[in-house]
Amino acid sequence: MPMKNLEKLIEIMATLRGPDGCPWDKEQDHKSLKPYLIEEAHEVLTAIDDNDDDMLSEELGDLLSQIIMHAQLGKERDAFDIEDVAGKIADKLTLRHPHVFGDKEKLSSEEVLENWERIKLKNSKSKKYSVLQGVPPSLPALLKAFRIQEKVGRYGFDWSEASEVTEKVKEEIAEFEAAVKESDNDKIENEFGDLLFSLVNLGRHLGLQAEESLNGTIRKFTNRFQYIEDKLRENGKTLAETDLEEMDALWDEAKTKL
Numbered sequence: 001m002p003m004k005n006l007e008k009l010i011e012i013m014a015t016l017r018g019p020d021g022c023p024w025d026k027e028q029d030h031k032s033l034k035p036y037l038i039e040e041a042h043e044v045l046t047a048i049d050d051n052d053d054d055m056l057s058e059e060l061g062d063l064l065s066q067i068i069m070h071a072q073l074g075k076e077r078d079a080f081d082i083e084d085v086a087g088k089i090a091d092k093l094t095l096r097h098p099h100v101f102g103d104k105e106k107l108s109s110e111e112v113l114e115n116w117e118r119i120k121l122k123n124s125k126s127k128k129y130s131v132l133q134g135v136p137p138s139l140p141a142l143l144k145a146f147r148i149q150e151k152v153g154r155y156g157f158d159w160s161e162a163s164e165v166t167e168k169v170k171e172e173i174a175e176f177e178a179a180v181k182e183s184d185n186d187k188i189e190n191e192f193g194d195l196l197f198s199l200v201n202l203g204r205h206l207g208l209q210a211e212e213s214l215n216g217t218i219r220k221f222t223n224r225f226q227y228i229e230d231k232l233r234e235n236g237k238t239l240a241e242t243d244l245e246e247m248d249a250l251w252d253e254a255k256t257k258l
Helices: 004-017 023-027 034-049 053-076 082-095 109-123 141-153 162-182 185-205 210-234 244-257
Strands: none
Touching (some): 004 023, 004 053, 053 082, 162 185
């Protein structure tokens, strides 16, 4: 299949980094580009949340440009190029999908994921390989907790039922409350972390992704609070000129209208 636009993008990136290219692009390296890679990935997530295909197509292009830029930097150092990048992921996908490219064994989605982890473990070149080392430290904490629990769970280190996790959450709440009564700040922080970790685990057992759930609540809260601001503005008032009672009334109104 023709890949003219992809080839064009690769050529454009090489030109931007070339002698007569863009001053800004020529100054960049892998580390300086890190914030933009994160930003573009989050913009892709926003497009997905908004169910906007046009925006998604555009934002995926922006994210792809970051990948092409990093590949160009690698090529300039004679370290790797975009062909190496594509080749490595192609080989990895083939190796980790033997049920598709090998024995054609029929597996469930969960069995596929378990098989994936075991293949990674089997093919690791490091004697100190950990099943958790594939979880990036920079992931948002809720998502990182979910991924860690998910990975160890595939090896049987997990609760059997959601009800068991619910009891664990109750236990962590009690421990958190005890720490608050003791006014021990270090212990309060530790117990609060344990509670959050257990809540993420409960959500996972119920088929929920804590990061998505919390982001949904944040969006809901933001929309409702902005409704309060809009209504106050219509009445010629600001937040500083109102009280909690009026804001509560507008909040209840927002809950029914939004």
